[in-house]
Amino acid sequence: MDDCKEFTKEKHAKYFLRCLNALPSSLVSLDSIRLSISFFAISGLDVLGRLDLLDKHREEYINWIYLFQILPNQDDESLERCGFRGSLAATLSLESHSPSHVGRSVNIGTVSSHPLDTSHITMTYAAINTLLILGDDLGRLQRKGILAGVKALQLENGSFAATLEGSESDVRFVYCACSICYILQDWSAINIETTTNYIINSISYDGAIGQDKNQEGHAGLTFCGIAALSLMGTLDSALNLKQKAKLVRWLVSRQQSGFQGRPNKLPVDTCYSFWVPATLKILGAHQFIDRKRNRQFVLDTQCNVVGGLSKWIDHSSDPLHSYLGLAGLSVCEDTDLVEMIHPALNVTMRAFNHWKKLTSEFI
Numbered sequence: 590m591d592d593c594k595e596f597t598k599e600k601h602a603k604y605f606l607r608c609l610n611a612l613p614s615s616l617v618s619l620d621s622i623r624l625s626i627s628f629f630a631i632s633g634l635d636v637l638g639r640l641d642l643l644d645k646h647r648e649e650y651i652n653w654i655y656l657f658q659i660l661p662n663q664d665d666e667s668l669e670r671c672g673f674r675g676s677l678a679a680t681l682s683l684e685s686h687s688p689s690h691v692g693r694s695v696n697i698g699t700v701s702s703h704p705l706d707t708s709h710i711t712m713t714y715a716a717i718n719t720l721l722i723l724g725d726d727l728g729r730l731q732r733k734g735i736l737a738g739v740k741a742l743q744l745e746n747g748s749f750a751a752t753l754e755g756s757e758s759d760v761r762f763v764y765c766a767c768s769i770c771y772i773l774q775d776w777s778a779i780n781i782e783t784t785t786n787y788i789i790n791s792i793s794y795d796g797a798i799g800q801d802k803n804q805e806g807h808a809g810l811t812f813c814g815i816a817a818l819s820l821m822g823t824l825d826s827a828l829n830l831k832q833k834a835k836l837v838r839w840l841v842s843r844q845q846s847g848f849q850g851r852p853n854k855l856p857v858d859t860c861y862s863f864w865v866p867a868t869l870k871i872l873g874a875h876q877f878i879d880r881k882r883n884r885q886f887v888l889d890t891q892c893n894v895v896g897g898l899s900k901w902i903d904h905s906s907d908p909l910h911s912y913l914g915l916a917g918l919s920v921c922e923d924t925d926l927v928e929m930i931h932p933a934l935n936v937t938m939r940a941f942n943h944w945k946k947l948t949s950e951f952i
Contacts (some may be wrong), residue, residue, distance in 0.1 A: 620946050635722050717772055721944055732773060746787055749766045764848030
């Protein structure tokens with residue numbers, strides 16, 4: 590490994606632009622989650638401080654994202670299907686749906702045209718965060734429908750499914766629901782007590798959070814649970830000092846050079862350079878990270894040919910690991926390379942400050 594590897598910022602920016610404008614052949618099979626790929630690409634540009642590369646077409650990107658929004662019909666029926674889809678593949682019509690009170694001539698979404706064309710909670714999270722990053726005022730969000738869609742996905746045990754058609758239900762989707770309600774500043778769609786209890790009940794014997802009760806602790810799921818508690822404002826009441834200390838110990842033990850997702854999982858993986866340090870930062874314990882070793886690992890995953898970062902050293906770049914690797918540098922406070930990130934919401938502080946300016950308009 591090269592101890593002084595150069596940070597190829599501009600190559601990474603060009604890589605994100607390519608992923609945003611045309612899916613690489615290796616990602617064509619992911620068209621069904623196109624919106625999440627766009628989230629990683631646009632977030633990547635933002636954390637690099639190169640969102641200016643989208644300035645000429647920023648409004649076009651915003652309008653494009655709104656096309657993924659599923660709207661209720663004129664009688665507000667099927668509100669529980671509302672939110673954002675991941676792809677336009679299941680959409681049989683892209684006709685504008687612009688109520689007169691919106692006062693805009695561009696599309697703000699489409700009425701669902703297929704019985705299986707429903708929102709996905711992760712795509713709704715990705716869409717709202719991306720709009721925030723792009724500087725949108727969120728004025729075209731169908732708030733009533735989005736909140737109804739989130740509420741319809743909560744199960745009796747406090748967890749959330751991803752779609753109405755049924756799916757896994759775990760803390761990943763809990764985090765998405767909490768992020769959505771936090772940004773919209775409306776918690777009416779979530780039973781905070783049962784959600785908090787679900788997260789607590791998902792804590793493994795080792796102090797980390799698993800996919801469900803009695804499941805192995807996992808760094809990515811631990812981030813989702815701790816970030817969700819933080820966003821709900823129940824973190825301090827949910828975990829006592831002993832539980833927090835046990836969790837911090839588990840998280841710090843995940844660092845090798847970069848970070849692993851669980852004990853004995855080798856090799857280390859770029860995405861955990863975000864999941865673990867971000868969780869530690871939320872807990873106020875990020876001072877225990879060996880920033881120098883993590884920085885070296887992340888820089889060693891750079892692709893010097895096409896840009897981007899890979900999951901492992903000497904592998905192919907992909908948008909998820911490219912963004913999360915950079916986000917990991919951010920939460921480790923490598924501010925000479927990247928912009929600062931809000932660890933719980935997973936957006937830059939610039940985007941978070943834009944959100945704060947908006948909050949007074951829809952509280």
